Amino acid sequence: MNFDFSDDQTSLRDAVRRFVDKEYSFDQRRQIVTAGGFSRAVWDGLAGLGLSALAVSDTHGGLGFGPVEAMVVMEELGRGLVMEPYAQAALVAPAVLSQAPDAVQADWLPRIASGDALVVLAHQERRARYQLNLCDTRATDGRLTGLKSLVPAGDQADAFIVPAQDAEGLALYLVTKDAEGLSLRPYALHDGSRAAELTLSHTPALRLVAADRGLEVLELAIDVAIAAQAAEAVGVMDRFVTLTADYLNTRNQFGVPIASFQALRHRMADVKMQLELARSMSYFATLKLNEPSAARRRALSQTKVQLGQSMRFVGQQCVQLHGGIGVTDEYVGSHYFKRLTVMEMQFGDSLHHLGEVSARMQDQAGVFV
Template identity: 55%
Template structure:
């Protein structure tokens, strides 16, 4: 199998990298984080680059690209520590493409390609990463539906035009679209620990549109797409983290020589590189496995989150330790890399949760013969 990128994929990667290097430097990112974690000018620039419509079909005004192209773009964006919620937008677009009817797709996908932000709002308190942990309810009200419940850590929820909300309908999970600002909705935004933005969303008999009745399948698909994109961004962050660490090891001197010449530190840097490459391979594996049947896909994406989560933790911790005190200061980029990796490790289920998912899907053939 050929794992080399095509010319078009390399051009996409280079275009995103050029934008990040030119327009999304560390100082601009720090200013955006200090201002609340979302910049409308950056969002407009991402839209002009076509990135909001990256995976949306051309029939709906998007670029119509696939999972590998999304991986390439998000890896480059990960290296820039992008704060704006492009990843949640792509997850919501994937859900609409695969689980919404033609009318809902025609209503939302063209607008999303043009930069309208729609995000998934599925996390509830005490859910512990379980997709079926949902107490939000939906009841019929004529031709529409009324939703009541509370959703937590909704990415950039106070900037979204609408949320995709799972709710209990006749005892089963269904997925609804709820517009921000509709009667019965309230939203409270706040910055997250990595500088990005999230919100608490409260629904009190709020009107919603039914997106699909099989909410469980839609959420499983959303989580798997999200894990693949998180893995890609994590690889980009770890690549940047390792580069900064190597630069520091070759610059910082003790006893008149760079500390990178010390064998013990060189070994630790080599271990960071190995962890990064393990994550890179799993990121590619995840993107390719999105096209497989659900059982295979679910197992593959859980495996990916376990390995990438372990790599994120190792690379982040080693980088901070090798830098010493400067590695945790706000003025230095490595501390922001570490915080970003920490938040990505918790996104769409942490490592321990997905280790349980992997174990639950092991077959007899995967064990050791008695």
């Protein structure tokens, strides 16, 4: 199988890398963290590159690109530790809104493509524990009541995609930020990014997807998010490994670089092996996004299990190979470690997805047939 990227995909990668190098240095990122963990200027810059239009169909003013282009972009954003919720707003939201009625698509998708509207998924609830079919938010006569947690950049978003139980089952709704009865409590996450608690009290909402397909579309949205996160994690780990290799080649002990020590070389070999395992599973997840639901869900859970193992191993080893400097706030490496730690817990942790993989294993070894 040919895993080479096309010229257009390579040009896209180079454009995103140049933007991140110029607009998202470590010092600039720290300023954004201090200011609250979200920069509208950075978001406008991403939109200016056309990235907000990446997954929107050309019918609605988008570029109509597919999962591979999204993977290319997410890897570069991961290398730069970009905190703005690009995957949520530019990949997940179009995936859901493309299933909405035509009038809703015509209203919102062009605004997403232009970067004028920031729409994020608000699905996580305290009792659900990653189970998408568990939802305490209720919809009655087009009004929602409930609480959603860990909404990315919640206080900066223009609208929210909210799963809620109505009389027919789990449906998906759109709630605008200025809707009556909506309140937000913003806070910072461990990696410096921004999130919020979203409280809805008889809040008017627009139904996007009815209950007959609500869970199916929500699962697709989460799978798109997992594939994007896998690519981002590869970018994060790739850059962290490079930083660690540079440090080992620079740090001297006994008059020689510590990269010459056999024990450390073996540890770096293990780190790079885990990185390549993660990269291969990221490719696997991306290529499986257009598969039927059962195959796609199993593949994305398998990806999340391997990414969880790789992120934990690479993060811990790279920090330890740096020594004390690896955990200081002034050093960029510690922030890569924080980002990997947060990602492992998002959209289902490793144990959750290990259970999902197990539940979806239908094949048996020949001896048991």
